[in-house]
Amino acid sequence: MRDPMAELPRILLVDDNPTNLQILSEAIQQAGWTTLFATDGESAIEQAVYSPPDLILLDVMMPGINGFGVCQRLKANIHTQSIPIIFMTALSETVDKVQGLQLGAVDYITKPFQQDEVLARVNLHLKIYHLQQKLETQNTLLNQEIREKNIAEAQLHQLNQELENRVEVRTAELTEALQTIQRTQVQLVQSEKMSSLGQMVAGVAHEINNPVNFIYGNLRPAKEYFQELLALISHYQQEYSSPSQALQNHINEIELDFLQKDLLKLLDSLYIGADRIRQIVLSLRNFSRLDEADIKTVDIHEGIDSTLLILHHRLKASHNRPAIEIKKQYGDIPMVECYPSQLNQVFMNILANAIDAIEEYNQQRTIEDIQINPSKIRILTEVCNNDRVMIHITDNGPGILEKIREKLFNPFFTTKPVGKGTGLGLSISQQIVVKKHGGTITCDSTLGQDTTFTIDLPTRLLVPPDGMIQPKRL
Ligand SMILES: Nc1ncnc2c1ncn2[C@@H]1O[C@H](COP(=O)(O)OP(=O)(O)O)[C@@H](O)[C@H]1O
Ligand SMILES: [Mg+2]
Structure with missing residues (x-):
């Protein structure tokens, strides 16, 4: 674009009257501007298009x-539309000035010309034109800048978006990889724990089973023999009512009367003790059920009872804590097809957690408070739609904060001190219930009131025997 002030301004004079042209050109040249001429409309347009003047x-x-x-x-015409046009009319001519201005002219001057007026008007419009051009140039530059900025912004936005997408994808990949590693770890720990602990428990139970059965089985005949011997002694005493002094001394020494009474009591308590050992051994075998590592159709209540028996020492009262009451509300539920030893492990994990929670809670409570509101674990079972059973295990411990509840089933999540918690109990339980049995395990809790874990199991196994999710290759 030409800058009319940087170079000499060029003025195109259009008039069919050569005298007029002459007068005008003299005036304009005096002002130091360059003049161009045209004597008719056609050639004026041609010139203006070919080399646009400044006015x-x-x-x-x-x-x-x-x-x-x-x-x-x-x-x-786009090339000439901005050139300022000043119309020239004779005073005598009756020209519609408004029409001229509407067509886009900037001004009028009248003939005969007042030289000063012509120069002043031309000068004014050249300045306006100059300013307009400058403004337009700046506008164009500004628009260009805005366009470039917009393009740069769009590119930046796109780059940002791409980066965000990549970060998102990478994060998702890493999260999945982490979860896979954790799942694999849990499975490893689980299988290792199950096999080594289960084998040991089953082995010990098996070894104790036989001798305990000898003892238990022989106690009854032993008691009968003793009773017969006691009857014989009493018979002797009747037949020989005045024993020798030596015999009498012996009778006194062994306190025969006391011995007779105590021996029977002693035998009874031996019997109770042996019976208890038998039950514990049975529970241990039931619990590990290594002999039944495969799918079985079992009574879930038996599994819960065995687990409770194993946990008995943690439930009963001791010198520094009151007992935890177990409230069973067993429903009339059908047998369940399952992996019994694994389900027992789930009951064990949940019940042990409940006892842990109650114990910790009670350390902060007063004896009076515990007496008013004693520690309890309720186990409720029910059938659901005839094809599922639900087991609810509720404790009246401290409850679980919402933000902790979200993480309960995460592998290695624990709030317990090092050495006490592994953070694996619930994560293993979830795998067993969900992946192995096609069930669900959920937790509900009200702070300061109770916590309930609910296991929902189908009565028929829907998951293939090797249905455990295989860890994906990383
Ligand atoms: N009945 C419960 N009451 C309160 N908190 C519980 C209960 N059961 C589980 N939790 C919380 O869940 C966490 C994870 O349990 P778990 O997976 O069995 O691991 P661990 O017992 O080794 O900590 C526990 O550390 C505890 O904070
Ligand atoms: Mg636990």
């Missing part, structure tokens, strides 16, 4: 295409 002084009345026509065509 046009245009006569209205001309033969051929008149000033208004020229103005209209110049304003319609």
Whole structure:
């Protein structure tokens, strides 16, 4: 674009009257501007298009295409539309000035010319034109800058988006990889724990089983033999009512009367003790059920009872804590097809957690408080739609905070001190219930009131025997 102030301004004079042209050109040259001429409309347009001037002084009345026509065509052409046009009319001519201005002219001057007026008006419009051009240039530059900025912003936005997407994908991949590692670890720990602990428990139970059965089985006949011997002694005493002094001394020494009474009591308590050992051994075998590592259809209540028996020492009262009451509300539920030893492990984990929670809670409670509101674990079972059973295990421990509840089933999540908790109990339980049995395990809790774990199991196994999720290759 030309800068009309940087170079000499070029003024195009259009008039069919050579005298007028002469006068005007003299005035304009005096001002130091360059003049161009045209004597008719057509050649004026041609010149203006070919080399646009900085201003046009245009006569209205001309033969051929008149000033208004020229103005209209110049304003319609993109190359010439911004050139300021000043119309020239004779005072005597009756020209519609408004029409001229509407066509886009900037001003009028009248003939005969007042030289100063012409120069002043031309000067003014050159300045306005100059400012307009400058403004336009700046506008164009500004628009260009805005466009470039917008493009840069769009590119930045896109790059950002791409980066975010990549971060998201990578995070998802890493999260999944981490979860896979944790799952694999849990499975490893679980299988290792199950096999080594289970084998040991089953082995010990098996070894104790036989001798305990000898003792238990022989106690009854032993008692009968003793009773017969006691009857014989009493018979002797009747037949020989006055024993020798030596015999009497012996009778006194061994306190025969006391011995007779105590021996029977002693035998009874031996019997109770042996019976208890038998039951514990049975529970241990029931619990580990290594002999039944496969799928079995079993009574779930038996599994819970065995687990409770193993946990008995943690439930009963001791010198520094009251007993934890177990409230069983067993429903009339059908047998369940399952992996019994694994389900027992789930009951064990949940019940042990409940006892842990209660114990910890009670350390902060007063004896009176515990007496008013004693520690309890309720085990409720029910059938659901005839094809599922639900087991609810509720403790009245401290309850679980919402933000902890979200993480309960995460592998290695524990709130217990090092050495006490592994954080694996619930995560293993979840795998067993969900992956192995096609069931669900959920936790509900009200702070300061209770916590309930609910296991929902189908009565028929729907998951294939090797249905455990295989760890994905990383
Ligand atoms: N009945 C419960 N009451 C309160 N908190 C519980 C209960 N059961 C589980 N929790 C919380 O869940 C965590 C995870 O349990 P778990 O997976 O068995 O691991 P661990 O017992 O080794 O800590 C526990 O550390 C404890 O904070
Ligand atoms: Mg636990």
